[in-house]
Amino acid sequence: MAPQREVGVGLISVGWMGKVHSRAYQSIPVVYPELGITPKLVIAADTSLERIDYAKNVLGYAEGTQDYREVLAREDVDVVSICAPNFLHAEIGIAAAAAGKAFWIEKPVGRGAADTKTVQDAALKAGVVSSIGFNYRHAPAIEYAKELIASGKLGRITNFRGTFFADYSSEPKGALSWRFTRELAGSGVLGDLMGHLVDLVHYVIGPVAEVSALTETVYAERPIAQMGSGTHFDIIEDGEMGPVENEDYAAMLVRLSNKAVAEGAIGTLEASRVTVGKRASYNLEIYGTEGSLSWDFERMNELHLALDRTGAHVGYQRIMAGPQFGDFSHFQPGAGTSMGYDDLKVIEAKKFLQAYVGTARDNSNINDAYAAALVCDAAEQSVATKAWVSVDSVPGTTAALKLRTPQTK
Ligand SMILES: NC(=O)c1ccc[n+]([C@@H]2O[C@H](COP(=O)([O-])OP(=O)(O)OC[C@H]3O[C@@H](n4cnc5c(N)ncnc54)[C@H](O)[C@@H]3O)[C@@H](O)[C@H]2O)c1
Incomplete structure (x- = not known):
């Protein structure tokens, strides 16, 4: 030992x-x-x-x-x-x-x-x-998707689509927790869920360079919840109502920077905290000239992969994350025995502690947080101005950057 x-x-x-x-x-x-x-x-x-x-x-x-x-x-x-x-x-x-x-x-x-x-x-x-x-970066299927893209297996990435849809506030009597006020939370679903999605895009395919966005607040008021009690999933009957001050839904059209692995690729990103049916469906689809893949957190141990354009086997293969993907083998000895949300936090703790003791530097860092925040801010600015907004690049992030010698399949 x-x-x-x-x-x-x-x-x-x-x-x-x-x-x-x-x-x-x-x-x-x-x-x-x-x-x-x-x-x-x-x-x-x-x-x-x-x-x-x-x-x-x-x-x-x-x-x-x-x-x-x-x-x-x-x-x-x-x-x-x-x-x-x-x-x-x-x-x-x-x-x-x-x-x-x-x-x-x-x-x-x-x-x-x-x-x-x-x-x-x-x-x-x-x-x-x-x-x-x-x-969500640490999901073994996501780590594998990142490797596939970096190695050129999907060819040139042309476009992508992400939807982070949750139902935690789909009930109109869902608690008005700190998440719904400007003073306590800042933005709504942009900071809460879209930031995760933007970070996934940054991590797997590269930094966002420009944004055009729309947002919507679906429920204008909700019953007030007390800080430090319950959770934001609570439903409060007959409570005093307070105003919702930030957005429930956000949509963005984005273009990646020319430094990204997927140089100049275009994507649509949506986030909602009020979907009915989608519970925590955090989905990312990535399309390239040689193949495509999709992942959804509700089935986080699966990756759907298509690598053939012709022949009898065109279409998606469902691959189960297993010991050869990311940190999977630390949790389970064989594919099919699922990992869960808390396991992703264990991986996050590992990366943090290794960075602290100085044995590895594969943790996300404060530059990554700033990069994601700039994209979410740009979305708010785009909503206000009804215009495209450019996003400054941030040095020191762990975004997937263009390889010096691009590899192809
Ligand atoms: N990474 C993820 O998937 C994920 C998921 C949920 C929440 N979050 C983030 O985590 C953070 C916390 O969210 P949560 O859901 O755990 O919130 P929560 O409401 O469950 O807990 C917040 C806690 O902060 C305490 N608190 C309030 N004022 C304080 C003070 N002055 N000093 C010390 N404690 C104080 C409250 O009493 C409460 O116990 C948020 O920034 C949220 O966006 C991230």
């Missing part, structure tokens, strides 16, 4: 993501014993006393506090998970960087690109490691 290195973990905010990050840290010695990293859950912060109790008594943190600054001040905390609502990301991200802590922060980083930029500046200035909650 590899010698073990203890890494002290601080958690800020014990909601859904706080729980998922904590489970991910706890899984590291079991799923990746060869890393020799043992996360130690030191202290968790939340304004809700009930959630602090939960962090200590159920998740296993040694201590709890209502003030996140206590987490950042601790010398025995090496890395911090920032799982707070969006409006706190900039303040906490900047404070974490100033305290010299590596941080794993949830997406979107802040309420828009301006917030994200302040965290990016602070992290780059302090030289601390950052990782972003862009979990």
Whole structure:
């Protein structure tokens, strides 16, 4: 067994993501014993006393506090998970960087690109490691799709289509959580789901260079939910109503930059939080001159692949993710035994911790968060101006860039 290195973990905010990050840290010695990293859950912060109790008594943190600054001040905390609502990301991200802590922060980083930029500046200035909650990147089928595209197997990528459709607010009496107000969340489904989709496009085929967008708010008001109780999936009967201040649906036409693997390719990207029927259908289809593929998170262990243009076998093959795809073999010994959402967070934790100890740099980083935020901001600007909006390129991302010597099939 590899010698073990203890890494002290601080958690800020014990909601859904706080729980998922904590489970991910706890899984590291079991799923990746060869890393020799043992996360130690030191202290968790939340304004809700009930959630602090939960962090200590159920998740296993040694201590709890209502003030996140206590987490950042601790010398025995090496890395911090920032799982707070969006409006706190900039303040906490900047404070974490100033305290010299590596941080794993949830997406979107802040309420828009301006917030994200302040965290990016602070992290780059302090030289601390950052990782972003862009979990769909780590799906083994997505890692394999990325390899296929980079190796030229699909030929020249001409176009792509992504739909991130969720039903978490399809019920009109669905809770008005912090996600629905400008002050607490920033944009609506653009930051919440479209940012994930944009990051997938950046990761697998390359950076977006220009955007034309439309958005729509389907439900103008909803029953108010209290911060720190329940989830944004809750339905509230007879509650006091409050206004929805951001969009439920967004659509974009995008063109990739000439630096992308798929230079100049065109795509349509849609996101909705109010679809009826599509539950968490996060779908990406990519079309090339030699083949195409499609993936959907609702069936995240499958990749649909078409590589023949002529002959009897034209059409899609359904491939099950297995040990030869991404990190699959760390979870299951054979294809067909499915991985799930929480496993993607375990992979994310691994990439973050490896970046922290300096053994690998394949984590998403604060530059990736800024790049995705710029695209979502451009969409809002396009809606306001009814015009195409250009997106600046961001140095230091992990976007799929054009190979110097392009390979073909
Ligand atoms: N990567 C993903 O797939 C994914 C999924 C869900 C949420 N998220 C992101 O994770 C973040 C958190 O979302 P969530 O669903 O876990 O939220 P949540 O509402 O479940 O939890 C938020 C927690 O923050 C706490 N909080 C509020 N003010 C605080 C303060 N001042 N200090 C400390 N804690 C405070 C609340 O009490 C609550 O416990 C958001 O940015 C969201 O966009 C990402």
